[in-house]
Amino acid sequence: MTTKCSKDIEKDVCELKAMVKSQNKRIDELIKHIKDGCNPEEPQELESTLGNMNPYIECLNPDILYHLNLDTVTTDFPKVFGDVRFVCLGGTESRMEKFANYIMKEIGLKMSQSVQLKNISAEGHRYALYKVGPVLCASHGIGGPSISIVLHELIKLVFHAKCQDPVFFRMGTSGGITVEPGTVVITSEALDGQLRPVHEVVVQTQPQLRPTTLDQDLAKTLRSLSNPCGDGYDTVLGKTLCTNDFYEGQSRLDGAFCDYTPEKKMAFLEKLSQSGVVNIEMESTAFASLTSQANIRAAVVCVTLLNRMEGDQIDAPPARLKDYDTRPQILIARYIRKAMYGEPPAEDSSYTCDCSGDQN
Numbered sequence: 001m002t003t004k005c006s007k008d009i010e011k012d013v014c015e016l017k018a019m020v021k022s023q024n025k026r027i028d029e030l031i032k033h034i035k036d037g038c039n040p041e042e043p044q045e046l047e048s049t050l051g052n053m054n055p056y057i058e059c060l061n062p063d064i065l066y067h068l069n070l071d072t073v074t075t076d077f078p079k080v081f082g083d084v085r086f087v088c089l090g091g092t093e094s095r096m097e098k099f100a101n102y103i104m105k106e107i108g109l110k111m112s113q114s115v116q117l118k119n120i121s122a123e124g125h126r127y128a129l130y131k132v133g134p135v136l137c138a139s140h141g142i143g144g145p146s147i148s149i150v151l152h153e154l155i156k157l158v159f160h161a162k163c164q165d166p167v168f169f170r171m172g173t174s175g176g177i178t179v180e181p182g183t184v185v186i187t188s189e190a191l192d193g194q195l196r197p198v199h200e201v202v203v204q205t206q207p208q209l210r211p212t213t214l215d216q217d218l219a220k221t222l223r224s225l226s227n228p229c230g231d232g233y234d235t236v237l238g239k240t241l242c243t244n245d246f247y248e249g250q251s252r253l254d255g256a257f258c259d260y261t262p263e264k265k266m267a268f269l270e271k272l273s274q275s276g277v278v279n280i281e282m283e284s285t286a287f288a289s290l291t292s293q294a295n296i297r298a299a300v301v302c303v304t305l306l307n308r309m310e311g312d313q314i315d316a317p318p319a320r321l322k323d324y325d326t327r328p329q330i331l332i333a334r335y336i337r338k339a340m341y342g343e344p345p346a347e348d349s350s351y352t353c354d355c356s357g358d359q360n
């Protein structure tokens, strides 16, 4: 009796030990699960890599990107835009459409001949937006207010899409200070009309001065991709003056109004040159401050259309202006190709994309 009883107890003990062992194993798994934050075998849900975003955005359902004619309910942002790695902006719709077609070839993407690239934001009637695989191409219009609006919406777009470390570029035109027309300038520092490295935003009557930080490594990498001998033109790094006006703001003598003398104009341009300014345009401070606020790496690449030391009017023939316009595009395309492939893509790249602009 006693023997049988102790045998039963032994058996129970054995079973209990097995149970405890199995439970300990499960507890270990759960502890690991808690430490790892998720099951590594499950696909990981990526988060946006942007910083300092407006906390109220999360409460918006839908979030309507009015000027881009997009919203987060009718478009599945992670699905449609989640693969975006490069966001390229330039003043005009035609430049950005041209760039979209150019970058498609440069990165080895192909589209059926019967299909045309679609302007995703056409119905918004404000800005153009094209998607070519991992490259978004957007127009921004003229001046700080115009680029600021499209940047708010593009930054929200890449945030909602949970894009991973997107890089932003502005590809533009500018007036040169002493440099040869056709020179490509990569902005080292963007200065406002008072030569301050800030973008002034008036919020509820209060002027806020936001730093215009640009990624210096990105600027140097871009510079290293230029090839003055092969290209046939110079690519330089230098400071950019960003103004709120093309005429008086840039000290021109050919605006509708002018209350300074030619001598004062030249003295101002000399002062710019002595401060290290090599070109003048109208969006770099807003572009630099908005991108850096979101921790986005960004660069400004502008070609010079004229040497402002020699005149104010842009009188180069159309064919030459067209050629100048492509120069920042060529440099940025080199960067994108290198970032994507390390080397140029093979002739018959297997990378495929939906370039038709379908959003769902």
Ligand SMILES: O=P(O)(O)O[C@H]1O[C@H](CO)[C@@H](O)[C@H]1O
Pocket (backbone or CB within 6 Å): 090, 091, 092, 141, 142, 143, 171, 172, 173, 174, 246, 281, 282, 283
């Ligand atoms: O050629 P985009 O990119 O428009 O840039 C420059 O040209 C415009 C003025 O003609 C301004 O927007 C200036 O910044």
Ligand SMILES: O=c1cc[nH]c(=O)[nH]1
Pocket (backbone or CB within 6 Å): 173, 174, 175, 176, 246, 250, 280, 281, 282, 305
């Ligand atoms: O002189 C110029 C040329 C192009 N864009 C500018 O803003 N200024």
